[in-house]
Amino acid sequence: MKKHDNGFIKKQNKKWVLDIVKSRRPISRAEIAKITDMSATSISRIVQDLENEGFLRETELLSGGVGRKANLLDIREDALYTIGVDLSEGMCRIGIMDFTDNVFYMEKVSMELAQAPEETLRFIAEAVNRTIREQDLKPDKIAGIGLGLPGIVNHSSGVVNHSVQLGWSEIHAAGILERLTGYPVIVDNDLKMLAKAEYRYGAAQYSKSSVLLGFGSGVGVAIIMNGEFYRGENNLAGEISHVTVDINGEQCKCGKIGCLGTIVTEKAMIRQAARFVPITSVHELIGHYNKQELWALNLLDRVAVYIAVTITNCLYLYNPEILVLSGPILEDYPEIRKLVEEKYKLTVSEPIPMQMAFKYAQLGDKAIVMGAALQAQDTLFNFDSL
Amino acid sequence: MKKHDNGFIKKQNKKWVLDIVKSRRPISRAEIAKITDMSATSISRIVQDLENEGFLRETELLSGGVGRKANLLDIREDALYTIGVDLSEGMCRIGIMDFTDNVFYMEKVSMELAQAPEETLRFIAEAVNRTIREQDLKPDKIAGIGLGLPGIVNHSSGVVNHSVQLGWSEIHAAGILERLTGYPVIVDNDLKMLAKAEYRYGAAQYSKSSVLLGFGSGVGVAIIMNGEFYRGENNLAGEISHVTVDINGEQCKCGKIGCLGTIVTEKAMIRQAARFVPITSVHELIGHYNKQELWALNLLDRVAVYIAVTITNCLYLYNPEILVLSGPILEDYPEIRKLVEEKYKLTVSEPIPMQMAFKYAQLGDKAIVMGAALQAQDTLFNFDSL
Numbered sequence: 001m002k003k004h005d006n007g008f009i010k011k012q013n014k015k016w017v018l019d020i021v022k023s024r025r026p027i028s029r030a031e032i033a034k035i036t037d038m039s040a041t042s043i044s045r046i047v048q049d050l051e052n053e054g055f056l057r058e059t060e061l062l063s064g065g066v067g068r069k070a071n072l073l074d075i076r077e078d079a080l081y082t083i084g085v086d087l088s089e090g091m092c093r094i095g096i097m098d099f100t101d102n103v104f105y106m107e108k109v110s111m112e113l114a115q116a117p118e119e120t121l122r123f124i125a126e127a128v129n130r131t132i133r134e135q136d137l138k139p140d141k142i143a144g145i146g147l148g149l150p151g152i153v154n155h156s157s158g159v160v161n162h163s164v165q166l167g168w169s170e171i172h173a174a175g176i177l178e179r180l181t182g183y184p185v186i187v188d189n190d191l192k193m194l195a196k197a198e199y200r201y202g203a204a205q206y207s208k209s210s211v212l213l214g215f216g217s218g219v220g221v222a223i224i225m226n227g228e229f230y231r232g233e234n235n236l237a238g239e240i241s242h243v244t245v246d247i248n249g250e251q252c253k254c255g256k257i258g259c260l261g262t263i264v265t266e267k268a269m270i271r272q273a274a275r276f277v278p279i280t281s282v283h284e285l286i287g288h289y290n291k292q293e294l295w296a297l298n299l300l301d302r303v304a305v306y307i308a309v310t311i312t313n314c315l316y317l318y319n320p321e322i323l324v325l326s327g328p329i330l331e332d333y334p335e336i337r338k339l340v341e342e343k344y345k346l347t348v349s350e351p352i353p354m355q356m357a358f359k360y361a362q363l364g365d366k367a368i369v370m371g372a373a374l375q376a377q378d379t380l381f382n383f384d385s386l
Numbered sequence: 387m388k389k390h391d392n393g394f395i396k397k398q399n400k401k402w403v404l405d406i407v408k409s410r411r412p413i414s415r416a417e418i419a420k421i422t423d424m425s426a427t428s429i430s431r432i433v434q435d436l437e438n439e440g441f442l443r444e445t446e447l448l449s450g451g452v453g454r455k456a457n458l459l460d461i462r463e464d465a466l467y468t469i470g471v472d473l474s475e476g477m478c479r480i481g482i483m484d485f486t487d488n489v490f491y492m493e494k495v496s497m498e499l500a501q502a503p504e505e506t507l508r509f510i511a512e513a514v515n516r517t518i519r520e521q522d523l524k525p526d527k528i529a530g531i532g533l534g535l536p537g538i539v540n541h542s543s544g545v546v547n548h549s550v551q552l553g554w555s556e557i558h559a560a561g562i563l564e565r566l567t568g569y570p571v572i573v574d575n576d577l578k579m580l581a582k583a584e585y586r587y588g589a590a591q592y593s594k595s596s597v598l599l600g601f602g603s604g605v606g607v608a609i610i611m612n613g614e615f616y617r618g619e620n621n622l623a624g625e626i627s628h629v630t631v632d633i634n635g636e637q638c639k640c641g642k643i644g645c646l647g648t649i650v651t652e653k654a655m656i657r658q659a660a661r662f663v664p665i666t667s668v669h670e671l672i673g674h675y676n677k678q679e680l681w682a683l684n685l686l687d688r689v690a691v692y693i694a695v696t697i698t699n700c701l702y703l704y705n706p707e708i709l710v711l712s713g714p715i716l717e718d719y720p721e722i723r724k725l726v727e728e729k730y731k732l733t734v735s736e737p738i739p740m741q742m743a744f745k746y747a748q749l750g751d752k753a754i755v756m757g758a759a760l761q762a763q764d765t766l767f768n769f770d771s772l
């Protein structure tokens with residue numbers, strides 16, 4: 001609890017009005033007054049401020065419901081831009097988001113594998129600077145950069161503690177990228193960025209609580225409660241990859257036996273398949289599955305059981321309003337989706353209500369870029385910084 | 387977000403001062419002013435109100451640190467009482483808590499098994515009414531009753547949805563007990579009540595986030611974040627009993643295969659032991675274990691592995707500041723505790739920091755009564771109700 005002084009309340013109200021316009025645009029002053037229970041005079045004053053500062057603009061006169069005419073308010077898309085970066089093994093996506101949250105530009109670039117972290121960050125910085133130039137954006141209109149990557153990230157210090165996929169350990173990614181670009185940078189786990197995008201514009205839109213499960217190069221969980229990430233004390237909440245699911249199973253690189261990550265990641269599936277056929281991708285595995293080869297049928301049956309069990313266990317443990325499934329293993333292969341849906345029916349029992357099912361992620365390839373840009377906007381933009 | 391009017395702020399400040407005195411009693415007006423950053427005049431006025439209403443009293447003049455004398459403030463224990471009830475199979479504990487949160491009276495009564503829910507609630511009501519009479523408490527000083535019991539409880543409607551242990555289904559326990567006693571009643575899951583007590587006065591004292599694991603007649607998790615229960619959307623968060631931990635395991639009553647509840651509850655342990663020796667209690671099982679009988683050694687070894695895995699999985703999934711272990715299986719048997727601690731070492735790996743270990747519950751038999759009374763006080767007491 002803390003005391004609220006006038007300056008604080010004034011800024012809060014301004015932010016509140018801006019958020020209302022963002023989520024319901026275009027909107028009339030009268031509607032804002034109704035939602036906030038503030039006087040018409042207060043709203044007019046706040047709106048005037050926001051217009052002067054370049055955040056809001058008036059739209060054409062439009063018919064507002066039953067024959068009335070109202071001058072509506074909208075967000076100025078050019079008020080502020082944020083850059084979203086989605087970095088993974090050998091690949092990087094860079095996107096630009098305007099102040100209406102529209103990602104109007106995105107490019108995908110391949111990168112050398114196994115280069116030093118500083119090289120990767122330099123490469124990203126150059127691509128970002130080039131993109132900003134090419135898109136003709138004014139540097140003072142750029143709030144900052146959001147970087148999403150696989151691994152354990154300390155979002156408050158900007159340090160990537162550990163990323164198996166990138167081979168990074170204790171890299172101050174935010175600091176380095178800030179130095180190379182001159183813009184403020186936030187870094188976070190890519191699954192959290194994805195969850196953010198799905199929460200704001202996808203499958204979990206403004207849900208009270210959502211849990212996003214990702215199955216791809218790794219397996220992980222991102223949790224959003226009341227609009228905020230639930231991170232746990234050490235930023236480890238949802239590190240489901242090392243949850244023990246089979247005490248008689250395979251040994252994990254971490255030393256333990258039967259971690260979920262030994263079964264349901266792309267690499268784990270390829271490693272299991274390689275006992276039968278020398279394949280290098282899940283895509284090839286699906287080929288063998290579709291030819292009804294017994295080993296492939298059995299392998300995917302087992303993987304589907306563990307994915308289904310993981311879904312149900314997350315429903316019991318977190319009991320979210322919405323559970324979202326994402327990641328290439330599920331998003332790219334209808335065969336696996338179908339199997340998981342069949343197995344899921346075997347894993348649901350009272351007291352989990354049958355209506356508490358899952359949804360698939362909706363934003364596809366641009367989700368992490370979008371979430372990273374949104375997170376940068378939310379974190380880096382405030383009225384003080386202008 | 388909502389507008390804060392003067393009446394609201396005034397009441398908030400009063401509650402704030404009362405909470406400060408409760409947690410730091412005895413305390414001087416000057417210290418309260420410092421903590422709240424309110425003026426001495428404001429504090430004096432609020433304190434005067436709280437004294438007039440019977441919540442605070444002045445203590446004797448006491449030396450306050452370096453030679454100064456300050457008139458300290460303390461809580462009046464007789465300001466308000468709440469009743470805590472801990473109901474389980476065939477047994478019920480009833481306690482009375484004063485306004486300093488001291489449970490100054492507690493009794494344990496045996497009850498007939500398998501009687502109708504209404505009979506059980508009538509029995510409780512009579513015991514409560516008798517206790518209030520015998521302790522010579524004024525009915526208008528009683529804020530209400532908190533009832534904790536095993537099962538899935540809708541705390542907001544006061545309905546017990548389902549309790550395997552009690553054999554209850556859709557029982558409006560709060561409504562019935564209110565009618566029989568005349569006092570307001572809140573009902574909640576007993577593990578949540580226990581977690582509340584440990585959060586306020588035990589192993590998880592005022593932690594930012596705590597997860598309490600209970601191993602007894604059932605297995606469950608109660609989660610407290612920022613001082614509030616995390617319940618999930620359907621009050622099911624932490625229903626760990628039906629989390630799948632062994633897809634090749636025993637079939638559970640719920641229909642699924644390998645639920646945690648088929649392995650680590652008292653009944654599950656007794657059922658597994660009964661293949662070897664006709665025992666009826668964990669106590670007997672421990673006897674065979676201490677005689678080094680092979681089946682008992684193996685049985686407890688396996689149970690300990692699953693308890694250890696459950697602890698670690700909860701650390702990964704919730705990443706709480708403090709994890710508390712409770713329940714008779716662990717609290718009553720040092721043999722099992724020792725085994726679990728050994729197995730735990732095998733289940734911890736990076737990135738779980740080794741310092742993120744667990745604690746044992748500290749409040750013993752009275753914990754649920756205490757938590758139920760605390761929860762009743764928090765829920766039912768407010769300045770409007772006086």
